[in-house]
Amino acid sequence: MIQKFKKPVIFIPVTLALFLGVFAFQFKNDKLFAIAKNIDIFATLIRELDSYYVDEINPDELVTVGINAMLEELDPYTEFIPEEESDDFRMLTTGEYAGVGALIGNRGGGNMILMPYTGFPAQNAGLKIADFILKIDSLDVSKKSTSEVSELLKGPANTSVKVTVKRNLDTLQFSLVRKKISLKNVPFYGKLDDKTGYIKLADFTTNASSEVRNALVALKAQGADRLILDLRDNPGGLLNEAVEIVNLFIPKGREVVKTIGKLQNVNYTYKTTKTPIDKEIPLVVLINERSASAAEIVAGALQDYDRAVLVGRKSFGKGLVQTTIPLTYNAQAKITTAKYYIPSGRCIQAIDYAQSRENGSVTTVPDSLRKAFKTANGRTVLDGAGIEPDEKVAEVSYAPISYTLVTGNHVFDFATDFFYRNKTISNPKSFEVSDQEYEAFKKFLIGKDYDYTTYTEKSVQDLEKYVSKEPYYEEIKSQLEAIKSKVNHSKENDLDTHKKEVRKILREEIISRYYFQEGMIEAGLYDDPAVELAKSYLNNPVKISKTLTASVK
Structure with missing residues (x-):
């Protein structure tokens, strides 16, 4: 229950009030003067460098480096976005771009198709995984970087592009028409058995909540009466989409997340506004160390309301909110403006960037400062280190x-x-x-x-490194060689083991x-x-x- 308290009346002597007012005004003026002074110094320095530096400089590049270095002093999420990068930023936030709909990368020997996305131009035209990209239109791209090839494949919707690829010993050419590509937030959903539905939510771009809603409705129509929502490896995204997804399982009028920052206009309480699809269906949410931001809001809110069991590993711990602010000349800044707090009252931010050390490293919130909060049913949950699952699963380690x-x-x-x-x-x-x-x-x-190198080999190598400095090394050298020989013999059988x-x-x-x-x-x-x-x-x-x-x- 949330109780409301009347604000106490505080009386301040007139003289003290005037002093505080003058002090605040002076402080603000001093701060504005400091900002103006340093901007002037920075602009003067750039002009003098352009005039006197021994080599030609690129003012755009130099200023961008300076801006990025300044922002690195704050946190990793506060970023400067110049005009030329605005399309990439829009793709990250909306999941939309115009192109051929294929993931490309270098697997040795050149760039190739790693994944043509279902239903988009690359797949429809017949491009396959492992097709080496030789030319885009008439341009030889065999020696270009992955980012350069990716940019060439993108372009305005409904424009044509020819892609020449090598497939085994054949050279093939494909004519494609670029389309608006909207990457799926839900790349897969289905039934794991007669009763269990499964939804993989990979991102929180535009329409994420609609995709989850549609998947849930479809699964229920197919007879699913229990659900797994998989948020593993989900980096987060749009906050409003997270609120809408929680609303699928939580009644109307419930608080989902609260944002609190320095300015009043960023302080806001987000509540569910619709009738849920199903507030009773048994629900398990999967999380791991790469579940962040909006993914943590969904998992944390469902945990705070005791609406879902969380299974997996502790989440990333990003409790910061970013706001995109337009700058002059079509540039933008993505600035951390607030922290978010989920229904129990906890903030799951794990790293205190305000307390960064002189060497540039940052510190996590110590266990001694983590506070306890209660879920709707009275379970104890802690802040300051991501979302802890109700049932932990060990990380899978590969040989x-x-x-x-x-x-x-x-x-x-x-x-x-x-x-x-x-x-x-x-x-x-x-x-x-x-x-x-x-x-x-x-x-x-x-x-x-x-x-x-196997784990055993590494252990033997470390042992030999330390023992080699000891006076008895020659006495046991033959024994070490015998151990290494046995390890190598075992290694030959690893494909079977x-x-x-x-x-x-x-x-x-x-x-x-x-x-x-x-x-x-x-x-x-x-x-x-x-x-x-x-x-x-x-x-x-x-x-x-x-x-x-x-x-x-």
Whole structure:
């Protein structure tokens, strides 16, 4: 319950009031003078550099460097956006741009298509994952950077562009018409079993709440009566979209988030304004260390109202609000103007940028200063370090061989080879990499460089490094060599030792060739520890009830 208190009447002597008024006026004047003085010094310096510096300078570049260096003293989210970067900024905030609808990147040997997005020009025209981009129109781009190629593929909607690619031994040309691309906030939703619905929310750009709403309605129509909302790796975005998503599960008129800053016009309480879609459906929300900002508002509000069980790992801890402010000459500034507070009253901001140290590093909020708050049911929650899940899931760690096979592009290349050998595969839920195909992968690796250091090797190397300084090193040197020999022998068998893990990685990469981003997400859900734990909650209403009820532990 929120109680309202009458503001106490405070009497200040007239003389003191006049003094305070004059002091405040003088302080403001001093501050304005300091700002004007330093701007004048900065402008004078630029002019003198342009006149006297031994080489020619670029005033735009130099001033931008100065502005960015100044903003780095504040926090990572306060940014200067020059006119030429406004399109990229708009794409980040709205998820919209005009282009061909494909993710590109360098996988060794040049830029290639990494993911054509379903339903957009690149995919519709027939471009495939692993197509090397040779030319855009008549321009050779084989040696250009990824960012340069990306810019060339973008352009005004309804304009034509020709893309020449190398696919295996063939050179192919595709004619595309650029379209307005609106990236999906919900790249995948579906049923994990007869009763369990799943929604992957990847971003909070424009229409995020509408996409979640549509997915929820569709899943309920298909018979889903329990739900997993996956906010893992979601970096956040538009605050109003977060409020609308919470409103899907929380009654009308409830506070979702409050923003408080230095200026009165940024102080605002956001409440639910609509009738929810379903305020009873059992709900589990997945979070991890890369769930931030708007994702934390959704997870935190649902936790504060005891509306959902949170499963995963502690979230990022970004409790700062940014406002975009127009500047002269079509530039913009994204400025941190407030902190947000979720319904229990806590702010989850984990890093105190105001207390940055002289060496530029910043400090996290110490445990001794974290405050306790209560959820609607009386459960204790803490501020100052992100959102703590109700049930923690250990981070999945991959064996060094798996990491090397991925970063060395061997998994990527084998999946491409598999795709051109097999026209079709079964659906993402049922497809598996057979033992025969795994043996083919092992043969594929023969002669390829995928050297790596195992954890045991690293331990032995560290031991040898320290022992080499000791007088008895020569006495045990032969024993160390024997250990290293055994470790190397074990390493030869790592493809068999970690077969299950490597097969899972291969499976997801192969599925992406046939079912694109949606298929990769769906494939990754099976044998996912967090998803399995979420399902165990949803299959046990008593467990959910106990978790969401305050109790002495």
